[in-house]
Amino acid sequence: MLIAESTRRSRLSVLYGILAQSALSQFDANPPKTRRSAYFQNLITLLEMYRYETLRQPSHRAVLDRRETTKREFQQENMEAEVVERALKAAHNAVYATMSKEQMVEHLKGLFLQITQKDFNLAAKDIRHAKLFLETFAKALRN
Amino acid sequence: MLRPTDFLLQECKNVRSLLRNTLRYTYSSESSVDIYRECLARLDLIDIGFHTLRVNDTDELQELWVQLSRLSVLTGRVERSHIEEFSWPFARSLKELATSVCSGADSGEPPLFLFSADDELSSYEVETEQNAPGLLQRPLFSINFPRSLKPFVLLHAILGHEIGHAAFAIPKLSARLRKEVIDVLVAESPLADLGNFEKWVYRTRSKLSIEFMVEKAHISWPEELYCDLFGMVTMGPSYLGANCSLLLPFDMRTVSSSHPPGLTRYWMTDSAAKCLKWSDAMNSPPLVKQAATKYFGTLSAIAQKVPRAFQLLQPKQIRAAVGNLQRILQPMGKTLFAMPPQAEIKRMVERLLAARPPVESVVSKALHVSNVHVDFRSILLAGWLAWHSDRRNEEKLDFASVNMLCERAVLLQSAVDYWETNKHRRSKSRARAK
Numbered sequence: 001m002l003i004a005e006s007t008r009r010s011r012l013s014v015l016y017g018i019l020a021q022s023a024l025s026q027f028d029a030n031p032p033k034t035r036r037s038a039y040f041q042n043l044i045t046l047l048e049m050y051r052y053e054t055l056r057q058p059s060h061r062a063v064l065d066r067r068e069t070t071k072r073e074f075q076q077e078n079m080e081a082e083v084v085e086r087a088l089k090a091a092h093n094a095v096y097a098t099m100s101k102e103q104m105v106e107h108l109k110g111l112f113l114q115i116t117q118k119d120f121n122l123a124a125k126d127i128r129h130a131k132l133f134l135e136t137f138a139k140a141l142r143n
Numbered sequence: 144m145l146r147p148t149d150f151l152l153q154e155c156k157n158v159r160s161l162l163r164n165t166l167r168y169t170y171s172s173e174s175s176v177d178i179y180r181e182c183l184a185r186l187d188l189i190d191i192g193f194h195t196l197r198v199n200d201t202d203e204l205q206e207l208w209v210q211l212s213r214l215s216v217l218t219g220r221v222e223r224s225h226i227e228e229f230s231w232p233f234a235r236s237l238k239e240l241a242t243s244v245c246s247g248a249d250s251g252e253p254p255l256f257l258f259s260a261d262d263e264l265s266s267y268e269v270e271t272e273q274n275a276p277g278l279l280q281r282p283l284f285s286i287n288f289p290r291s292l293k294p295f296v297l298l299h300a301i302l303g304h305e306i307g308h309a310a311f312a313i314p315k316l317s318a319r320l321r322k323e324v325i326d327v328l329v330a331e332s333p334l335a336d337l338g339n340f341e342k343w344v345y346r347t348r349s350k351l352s353i354e355f356m357v358e359k360a361h362i363s364w365p366e367e368l369y370c371d372l373f374g375m376v377t378m379g380p381s382y383l384g385a386n387c388s389l390l391l392p393f394d395m396r397t398v399s400s401s402h403p404p405g406l407t408r409y410w411m412t413d414s415a416a417k418c419l420k421w422s423d424a425m426n427s428p429p430l431v432k433q434a435a436t437k438y439f440g441t442l443s444a445i446a447q448k449v450p451r452a453f454q455l456l457q458p459k460q461i462r463a464a465v466g467n468l469q470r471i472l473q474p475m476g477k478t479l480f481a482m483p484p485q486a487e488i489k490r491m492v493e494r495l496l497a498a499r500p501p502v503e504s505v506v507s508k509a510l511h512v513s514n515v516h517v518d519f520r521s522i523l524l525a526g527w528l529a530w531h532s533d534r535r536n537e538e539k540l541d542f543a544s545v546n547m548l549c550e551r552a553v554l555l556q557s558a559v560d561y562w563e564t565n566k567h568r569r570s571k572s573r574a575r576a577k
Binding site: 009010011014015016017018019022025036038039041042043045046048049051052053054057058060061062063064065066067068069070071074 | 252
């Protein structure tokens, strides 16, 4: 094999960092029709995973697959999920500290869904907070 | 030499070209356009990523490369799926079932299902894109069949287990399944606590796989056991036959991190079948009763020999978990298996024993189709019963033949359902033409 197996695996912390940065760039998309709703839809799913605490769900093997997950794979998977969860918590505490997990997810879902519309009309404060949330999340993923 | 970004952008073009080639084929009929569009949307998102990153963003570039590589694999699978190395009538029915579970559970866009076949015998799988969300528009569940088992629809019932994993990948539903099914199932068992579970593992003196990890097993086993229950309540009694037939060749005592030992699964599914009272529901006519007694009896006989140490769960907890799972799935369309009337089962088994497909239709000269709608899971049940019938001529009706007849029936029923669904549309267009 030309490339080490470990480099062929997706790293959630990096993937979600790309997602957050891409979403941030969409706030200023000009013209608005070039705005891509996919980034926000994916962020909504990520927030739902945070809300329902399913981020740490390990990957599973097929029903008849008898290959074992190696210790390394298991630890890597756990570590990645932990980094993402911690980063979401950091962003939550930094921007929406007064809101519960459920309240924050509902609030951001509403905002993100509006942003995916062609012409969104949101309060400047809401936009500033949403952007700060994504920036804090992306930064925490890198640390 | 190419710069990293140049090489990756070239790769994007290559995958785009491969994707364009898939347009030459029709795959999974109704969802072809949607799957093509989804792949294209993913490629665009990756492409944008490559254009915005700098050369020293090495982690991000590598991640996009991984995503592109996955898309390339997916494109290959899409392309290969057109040769239909799997039973497409069965796949069509399974898609309806999976869609009702996965769409009913989430408010977002319904997921897409792609069917394909792989060469390994252990290929039965639903790849749930567990790392989703990511650079995608709609989640895509890839359902795999083993190529060599193409017409063996009775064994395909095992995919009910895999649909359970697909349901578990949906955050909101997953939270409910964990609380109301998994936690209830493992309550009062060693699985409820990591320390007790570890003691249990070593007490059974089982053969541990080299890479065994007690922490991983403690997380994976409850989900796997729930998936077996999910397979049972959705696919019906056929799940038992498929599960047992496919698990038996493995060492039933081996303890691995990914799946509970076969003995434990065997015992649990037998207990759950008793809770569901399937055997009691097939107590007449004699043809059905005999076959059902033999079918469930064979499975129970094996389950009764399971050593106590492997009977990991409490029967009352299994009953409660099954009840809760049924309650969760009840509102989701026709997800749950419903026992067909006994007369219907008898008719289907008799047809099979006469080497005819279990479902038949009559088409009149005026193109009136008379057909009693039969769910594909009832066809599978009739297949398993015919296989266990004392009246089966062993030389003339082997396992492959029973499967082929059942596959024909699933195909016929799908065609009739399609005809029925589109009847009104046809008559409207005929009226317009006049």
